[in-house]
Amino acid sequence: DMLNADNWYPWKRCMQALLREYNLLSHIERMREWDEIDMRAQNQIELCVGDMEMVYLIGALTAGQMWSQLIMVKESRGELGVM
Structure with a gap:
């Protein structure tokens, strides 16, 4: 989905995933060194x-x-578990 007034957090998570997939996340934020396999998972x-x-x-x-x-x-x- 395109970013709109009501979807910042879901959009941000999706965008971060896409940027990580293409090894671009480091271009928008400083980040510690990621293990590439974990990042893809x-x-x-x-x-x-x-x-x-x-x-x-x-x-x-x-x-x-x-x-x-x-x-x-x-x-x-438990009693509160989601099944």
């Missing part, structure tokens, strides 16, 4: 998560953290 996860679910990836710095956060939310077995 992050991209694949982000590009396959819908806007409403993107909130579950906030704060994750690695693909492993993203995956763990999704599992924690989507596979929780």
